[in-house]
Amino acid sequence: MLYFVGQVLPYIAGAIFLIGVTYRVAGWLKVPVPFQLTLFPAPTDGAGRVAAVGTELLLFKSLYKNDKNLWLWAWLLHVSLAMVIGGHIVGIYFLMNQFTLIGLSSSASQATSAFLGTVSGIILMVALIVLFYRRLANPEVKKLSDPADYIDLLFVLVIALTGNHMRLPGVHVDLPAVKAFIGNLLTLSPTPIPNDPIFIAHFTTVMLFMIYFPFSKMLHFAGFLVNRAMLVEAAPVYPTPAGTPLRSDFAGTKQPVADSGQAKGVQA
Known part of the structure; x- marks a missing residue:
C-alpha cells in the first residue's frame, strides 16, 4: 500500500490533474461567444485589461461591492491558501532557510518560516470552517448549495487539518526526507515515502484532491480568468x-x- 501511495498514486494524480485541467479549459476556449460581453467602462489597451483582471484576481472587487462579509472570509481563504502553497514550495526546497537570502540567520529563517506557515494554516482552517458554517446557517445559501459545494470545502479542510497537525508541538516531520522524496518524484525516480503516518495522511489527501480537482467547482480559478478576459476585452469596431x-x-x-x-x- 505504501508503495502505491508513494510511488504510483502521485503520477496518476499528476496526470489526471494536468490532462483534466487542460481539457476543461480548452473546452471553454472553444465555445463560440457570438455576442459582445464587454462590461463598460472597459480598458482599451492590453495593459489595462491585464490590470483589470489582476486587480479583480487579487482583491475580489466585485465580491467586495456585493457582500463584504463573504468577501472577507473568501479573500482570507484564497490569500492564506496561496501562502500555504507558496510556503510549501519555497520552504521545502530551501529546508526553511529561504529567509537567509534576505540576511536572516538559519535559526531565524526557520523560526520565521514556521511562524508564517502556522499562521497561514490557521487562517485557512478558520476561513474554511466559517464558509462551511455559512452554507449551513444561511437559508438562502443553503438552498443554493449542492453536495459538491460541501465536498470541496471538506476536502480542503482535511488537507489543512492534517497539515496543521504536523506543526503541533511534539510532532516532528523529517523535512530533508520529504524534500528528497518529492525531488525524486519530480525527477521520475520515485523512492519510498517517508514512514510518517501524519505526512502519509496529508500527502494521500492532497493526491486524491488533485484527482478530484479538474472535475470539481474548485476549477473556478481557471474559469475566472477566462470569464474576466471576456468581460474586459476591447469592444469590436463596426463596420469591421x-x-x-x-x-x-x-x-x-x-x-x-x-x-x-x-x-x-x-x-x-
Missing part, C-alpha cells in the same frame, strides 16, 4: 475592415454582411 481577425479567441464565426460594399466578414 476586411481581413480583420476575430476580436478574440472567445469569438464565434464570422457572418456575411448583406451589403457587398462592407467587409465580407463581421465579428460575431
Whole structure:
C-alpha cells in the first residue's frame, strides 16, 4: 500500500490533474461567444485589461461591492491558501532557510518560516470552517448549495487539518526526507515515502484532491480568468475592415454582411 501511495498514486494524480485541467479549459476556449460581453467602462489597451483582471484576481472587487462579509472570509481563504502553497514550495526546497537570502540567520529563517506557515494554516482552517458554517446557517445559501459545494470545502479542510497537525508541538516531520522524496518524484525516480503516518495522511489527501480537482467547482480559478478576459476585452469596431481577425479567441464565426460594399466578414 505504501508503495502505491508513494510511488504510483502521485503520477496518476499528476496526470489526471494536468490532462483534466487542460481539457476543461480548452473546452471553454472553444465555445463560440457570438455576442459582445464587454462590461463598460472597459480598458482599451492590453495593459489595462491585464490590470483589470489582476486587480479583480487579487482583491475580489466585485465580491467586495456585493457582500463584504463573504468577501472577507473568501479573500482570507484564497490569500492564506496561496501562502500555504507558496510556503510549501519555497520552504521545502530551501529546508526553511529561504529567509537567509534576505540576511536572516538559519535559526531565524526557520523560526520565521514556521511562524508564517502556522499562521497561514490557521487562517485557512478558520476561513474554511466559517464558509462551511455559512452554507449551513444561511437559508438562502443553503438552498443554493449542492453536495459538491460541501465536498470541496471538506476536502480542503482535511488537507489543512492534517497539515496543521504536523506543526503541533511534539510532532516532528523529517523535512530533508520529504524534500528528497518529492525531488525524486519530480525527477521520475520515485523512492519510498517517508514512514510518517501524519505526512502519509496529508500527502494521500492532497493526491486524491488533485484527482478530484479538474472535475470539481474548485476549477473556478481557471474559469475566472477566462470569464474576466471576456468581460474586459476591447469592444469590436463596426463596420469591421476586411481581413480583420476575430476580436478574440472567445469569438464565434464570422457572418456575411448583406451589403457587398462592407467587409465580407463581421465579428460575431
